[in-house]
Amino acid sequence: MATLKEVGERALIDRIIKNMRTSSCVGPGDDAACIDINGSKVVVSTDVVTFERHLAKGMTMEQFGWLAAAVNFSDIASMGARPAGILAAVMLPPETDENVLYDIMNGIDQCAEFCDTEVLGGDTKSGHGSVCGTALGICDHNVLMRSGAMPGDLVAMTGSLGSASAGWYASLNDIYDKDTFSAVALPVPRVKEGIFLSANDIATACMDISDGLSTTAAAICGSSGVGMDIMWESLPKGKGVDRICKKLKLSPRELMLNGGGEYELMFTFPRDRLDLLHSSDADISVIGMVTSGKTINIITNGKSEPLENKGYEHFTKD
Amino acid sequence: MATLKEVGERALIDRIIKNMRTSSCVGPGDDAACIDINGSKVVVSTDVVTFERHLAKGMTMEQFGWLAAAVNFSDIASMGARPAGILAAVMLPPETDENVLYDIMNGIDQCAEFCDTEVLGGDTKSGHGSVCGTALGICDHNVLMRSGAMPGDLVAMTGSLGSASAGWYASLNDIYDKDTFSAVALPVPRVKEGIFLSANDIATACMDISDGLSTTAAAICGSSGVGMDIMWESLPKGKGVDRICKKLKLSPRELMLNGGGEYELMFTFPRDRLDLLHSSDADISVIGMVTSGKTINIITNGKSEPLENKGYEHFTKD
Numbered sequence: 001m002a003t004l005k006e007v008g009e010r011a012l013i014d015r016i017i018k019n020m021r022t023s024s025c026v027g028p029g030d031d032a033a034c035i036d037i038n039g040s041k042v043v044v045s046t047d048v049v050t051f052e053r054h055l056a057k058g059m060t061m062e063q064f065g066w067l068a069a070a071v072n073f074s075d076i077a078s079m080g081a082r083p084a085g086i087l088a089a090v091m092l093p094p095e096t097d098e099n100v101l102y103d104i105m106n107g108i109d110q111c112a113e114f115c116d117t118e119v120l121g122g123d124t125k126s127g128h129g130s131v132c133g134t135a136l137g138i139c140d141h142n143v144l145m146r147s148g149a150m151p152g153d154l155v156a157m158t159g160s161l162g163s164a165s166a167g168w169y170a171s172l173n174d175i176y177d178k179d180t181f182s183a184v185a186l187p188v189p190r191v192k193e194g195i196f197l198s199a200n201d202i203a204t205a206c207m208d209i210s211d212g213l214s215t216t217a218a219a220i221c222g223s224s225g226v227g228m229d230i231m232w233e234s235l236p237k238g239k240g241v242d243r244i245c246k247k248l249k250l251s252p253r254e255l256m257l258n259g260g261g262e263y264e265l266m267f268t269f270p271r272d273r274l275d276l277l278h279s280s281d282a283d284i285s286v287i288g289m290v291t292s293g294k295t296i297n298i299i300t301n302g303k304s305e306p307l308e309n310k311g312y313e314h315f316t317k318d
Numbered sequence: 319m320a321t322l323k324e325v326g327e328r329a330l331i332d333r334i335i336k337n338m339r340t341s342s343c344v345g346p347g348d349d350a351a352c353i354d355i356n357g358s359k360v361v362v363s364t365d366v367v368t369f370e371r372h373l374a375k376g377m378t379m380e381q382f383g384w385l386a387a388a389v390n391f392s393d394i395a396s397m398g399a400r401p402a403g404i405l406a407a408v409m410l411p412p413e414t415d416e417n418v419l420y421d422i423m424n425g426i427d428q429c430a431e432f433c434d435t436e437v438l439g440g441d442t443k444s445g446h447g448s449v450c451g452t453a454l455g456i457c458d459h460n461v462l463m464r465s466g467a468m469p470g471d472l473v474a475m476t477g478s479l480g481s482a483s484a485g486w487y488a489s490l491n492d493i494y495d496k497d498t499f500s501a502v503a504l505p506v507p508r509v510k511e512g513i514f515l516s517a518n519d520i521a522t523a524c525m526d527i528s529d530g531l532s533t534t535a536a537a538i539c540g541s542s543g544v545g546m547d548i549m550w551e552s553l554p555k556g557k558g559v560d561r562i563c564k565k566l567k568l569s570p571r572e573l574m575l576n577g578g579g580e581y582e583l584m585f586t587f588p589r590d591r592l593d594l595l596h597s598s599d600a601d602i603s604v605i606g607m608v609t610s611g612k613t614i615n616i617i618t619n620g621k622s623e624p625l626e627n628k629g630y631e632h633f634t635k636d
Contacts, residue, residue, distance in 0.1 A: 033438035094323035120351035132450030
């Protein structure tokens with residue numbers, strides 16, 4: 001018998017899935033589940049954010065609400081779906097000022113508006129400060145899963161890496177840094193990019209990088225039965241990462257490879273889709289390729305070494 | 319400025335709805351939201367259960383999981399929909415034995431199987447012991463809302479009243495009582511009944527009694543702009559209510575009118591549907607009628623008095 005912390009989230013989810021009745025739907029295991037409703041592909045995902053873990057120093061309650069919505073819309077985006085609404089169960093101590101609740105809900109509403117959808121409902125309970133969001137989406141084209149990567153595909157990602165981690169450490173150390181703080185407090189769910197990748201039949205696998213690049217690469221490779229070579233020099237470094245790392249004596253490489261909370265999309269695609277990808281104005285970088293091997297490697301200055309999956313676990317407080 | 323506890327859940331939700339952008343969907347405000355997905359009516363609801371509030375003494379973790387699922391399927395049932403899946407975000411302290419998580423998920427899975435559907439996915443986070451469930455459903459017929467009650471309609475409910483409350487107090491006082499304990503630990507979501515009421519065009523308004531009869535009556539009357547007369551003698555008393563109330567010196571009337579956690583359906587319907595209703599084998603009692611007045615009355619031995627809305631609030635710990 002082991003504790004949740006000892007087992008770790010990924011293994012827990014695997015064991016849960018193994019224990020339960022076989023599911024007819026896509027996911028559990030993907031960013032969102034996908035069910036068929038009278039011929040429509042409906043995706044749905046639930047994710048919790050807590051004061052304890054996600055409320056960076058200096059964040060407003062509106063920003064916390066935005067974050068709660070964004071992490072859920074990010075999961076919808078990674079499936080290539082368009083958002084169709086969000087529910088929010090908010091748990092706060094009974095002695096909390098009522099305005100805290102309204103501010104959180106306003107932040108959720110603003111993120112929903114940004115994603116061209118709306119708040120559908122929710123719940124309020126006494127608790128220690130958390131929001132359990134559930135986002136719905138509709139897939140008009142291909143559902144993007146983790147399992148479709150093929151050897152020979154290229155690997156790409158939206159946006160950049162490291163800013164959210166850097167911003168988290170900055171706020172922990174009472175450094176206010178605009179670029180990295182906004183990466184923590186107002187992450188942008190990559191909804192347009194996800195729909196683009198699905199509608200144009202580009203991505204063979206897709207997942208958000210919420211738990212860090214190494215974890216995301218491991219999940220896609222594990223689900224697809226492939227390996228991956230990631231080119232260190234091709235990884236897009238986020239604004240302010242070097243600045244904060246210098247100040248706090250942190251390793252930019254560590255933050256970029258293993259830091260969480262980025263909410264970018266990582267995806268694989270066939271090489272013949274490269275021109276189409278470049279024709280879009282999306283902020284996308286090609287960062288590696290899918291191999292037929294069993295390992296995930298990071299290649300630095302031409303030297304290959306295994307990319308250790310150090311992505312953080314939700315049951316370890318660090 | 320007031321605290322959440324001072325304002326109370328119902329007023330908080332009203333204020334949130336008032337503050338936010340106008341929603342195109344049915345709900346917020348109903349048991350579940352209803353959105354149109356390519357012509358299909360999809361209902362979705364989220365509800366949190368916590369160890370602190372919902373874990374009666376003696377309940378197993380499987381039972382807690384069942385409860386977490388049942389409260390959500392009850393909301394789907396009250397809209398007249400057939401369940402299409404459930405997601406569960408489980409929050410537990412990191413030092414918890416992993417088997418607790420598996421047992422909770424098994425309980426959720428068992429309730430999903432009972433409701434002819436399945437677990438679609440979820441989330442696991444460090445927390446103080448709670449499950450945030452989100453259930454989906456599909457409405458093949460009329461969506462049952464709180465707002466459709468018409469003066470002249472009859473009022474009815476499924477099952478009985480008071481057992482869950484009685485069971486809760488029994489467990490608090492270390493009395494193990496089989497009938498009332500199972501009402502607390504293994505509530506039955508009235509899915510079949512909800513679908514029957516919708517498919518046969520019976521109910522004009524419907525809601526689950528999860529927060530007590532008086533609160534439910536107030537919500538339906540408030541949404542529908544009607545009054546209600548409830549007949550005390552027609553209210554079906556749950557098994558074990560008298561026994562537990564006698565032991566603990568509690569008032570059966572108080573439990574039946576204001577006790578929460580029953581998960582029965584209360585609904586209104588036109589008189590010409592009475593024969594159809596009686597033709598079913600569902601366990602249904604007619605308990606009153608809808609009036610054109612503005613008050614909700616409880617009639618006892620022919621004497622009418624206002625039925626005070628004392629339904630419990632989620633931000634008051636009692």
